[in-house]
Amino acid sequence: MAKAMKGVTLFADWEPRPDFKLGSKDIEKKQTYLGSKVWRNPHIEIVEHSIPEPGPGEVLIEVKACGICGSDVHMAQPDEEGYILYPGLTGFPCILGHELAGVVVKADEKAFDKRTNQPFKGGEFVCAEEMMWCGECKPCADGYPNHCERLNEIGFNVNGAFAKYIVLPAKLLWNLESLKKRYKGDDIFLAGSLVEPTSVAYNAVIERGGGIRPGDNVVICGGGPVGIAACAILKRNGAARVILSEPQPERAELGKKLGADYVINPIKEDFVQRVLELTDGMGANLYLEATGLPTVVYPQIEKAIWEGKTVNSTVVVVARADAKMPVTGEVLQVRRARIIGAQGHSGHGTFFRVIECMGDGMDMTPMITKKITLDEVPENIISLRTDRKECKITCLI
Numbered sequence: 379m380a381k382a383m384k385g386v387t388l389f390a391d392w393e394p395r396p397d398f399k400l401g402s403k404d405i406e407k408k409q410t411y412l413g414s415k416v417w418r419n420p421h422i423e424i425v426e427h428s429i430p431e432p433g434p435g436e437v438l439i440e441v442k443a444c445g446i447c448g449s450d451v452h453m454a455q456p457d458e459e460g461y462i463l464y465p466g467l468t469g470f471p472c473i474l475g476h477e478l479a480g481v482v483v484k485a486d487e488k489a490f491d492k493r494t495n496q497p498f499k500g501g502e503f504v505c506a507e508e509m510m511w512c513g514e515c516k517p518c519a520d521g522y523p524n525h526c527e528r529l530n531e532i533g534f535n536v537n538g539a540f541a542k543y544i545v546l547p548a549k550l551l552w553n554l555e556s557l558k559k560r561y562k563g564d565d566i567f568l569a570g571s572l573v574e575p576t577s578v579a580y581n582a583v584i585e586r587g588g589g590i591r592p593g594d595n596v597v598i599c600g601g602g603p604v605g606i607a608a609c610a611i612l613k614r615n616g617a618a619r620v621i622l623s624e625p626q627p628e629r630a631e632l633g634k635k636l637g638a639d640y641v642i643n644p645i646k647e648d649f650v651q652r653v654l655e656l657t658d659g660m661g662a663n664l665y666l667e668a669t670g671l672p673t674v675v676y677p678q679i680e681k682a683i684w685e686g687k688t689v690n691s692t693v694v695v696v697a698r699a700d701a702k703m704p705v706t707g708e709v710l711q712v713r714r715a716r717i718i719g720a721q722g723h724s725g726h727g728t729f730f731r732v733i734e735c736m737g738d739g740m741d742m743t744p745m746i747t748k749k750i751t752l753d754e755v756p757e758n759i760i761s762l763r764t765d766r767k768e769c770k771i772t773c774l775i
């Protein structure tokens with residue numbers, strides 16, 4: 379086996395803004411939990427890295443497919459002052475890429491496959507959680523790995539999967555055996571690379587939002603990958619009507635292909651009026667905020683809850699936004715509504731269930747609108763700054 383491999387690597391300068399103070403989890407010149415306050419002049423280069431060796435409990439994986447996530451775009455995108463847009467945990471230089479699927483090459487003897495409860499043998503097809511939860515802090519021990527206090531993240535502060543190989547702890551890996559009956563060849567890995575973003579949607583609407591009962595109505599605001607995945611999951615969960623609100627026609631069409639019964643263009647149409655028309659005046663049992671524009675979207679959701687006849691609606695906020703949501707307490711009180719925040723994809727049986735749904739025919743692969751090579755990853759991360767026509771751009775390695 380070769381000793382070196384190419385990796386799509388993000389470099390940036392450590393130049394903290396004047397108001398930045400090194401936090402307890404930050405490491406000077408290396409890592410911060412507040413990326414957009416520290417890193418300047420980001421640039422992506424394909425450079426050589428040595429192929430990593432698996433340590434205790436770890437697995438060497440040959441990466442076969444890896445999708446570009448919005449966070450990859452924002453980590454590499456400067457604002458007017460040159461600082462990266464991505465606000466979270468980051469440590470550079472770092473190989474990007476966290477939506478991966480691949481084949482186990484070799485594994486430590488203590489690296490266990492959860493499917494068999496035996497050590498990985500080599501040759502297994504796997505995907506991975508992106509969040510490297512520690513398993514030992516209080517939130518982890520309490521069963522909330524999405525809120526780990528000692529989190530590392532693949533492709534953010536730990537080398538990611540836009541490379542031929544990656545080493546990961548076995549605890550983050552999920553066997554893709556169930557996909558083999560539905561997909562062949564590269565399609566197994568393309569589907570496998572969508573388990574992570576689909577799990578973010580599953581965690582939001584099922585685990586955090588509580589799911590729905592067959593016959594309920596749902597409204598998904600925002601037709602990005604998470605919003606579209608939520609359409610598929612909620613249709614499968616038995617929704618009578620899945621309504622997707624999304625202005626971009628290509629994304630709205632894709633939403634329809636994956637489970638939306640109706641689409642609303644919130645720029646050209648009256649959102650509340652359309653939701654009430656489509657639900658015969660009832661409104662929805664579950665609303666998902668997946669746009670990142672809660673100050674614009676939430677007042678519309680609230681109006682639909684107020685003017686509709688459904689009680690006990692749940693609003694799930696999954697898109698990140700550093701913005702105040704204008705909430706009217708009376709609407710929540712009179713309509714018995716609730717607002718829930720959702721983050722992450724780990725724990726709660728989510729990855730396993732998403733893989734089983736995919737194996738049973740929940741086909742997410744139409745979300746991949748473009749397939750590229752490793753050499754084409756940097757230019758595509760940059761083009762996604764403005765291109766809203768593509769949904770998921772995925773690298774086949």
Ligand SMILES: [Zn+2]
Binds near residue numbers: 447448449476
């Ligand atoms: Zn992501």
Ligand SMILES: [Zn+2]
Binds near residue numbers: 513516517519526529
């Ligand atoms: Zn932890």
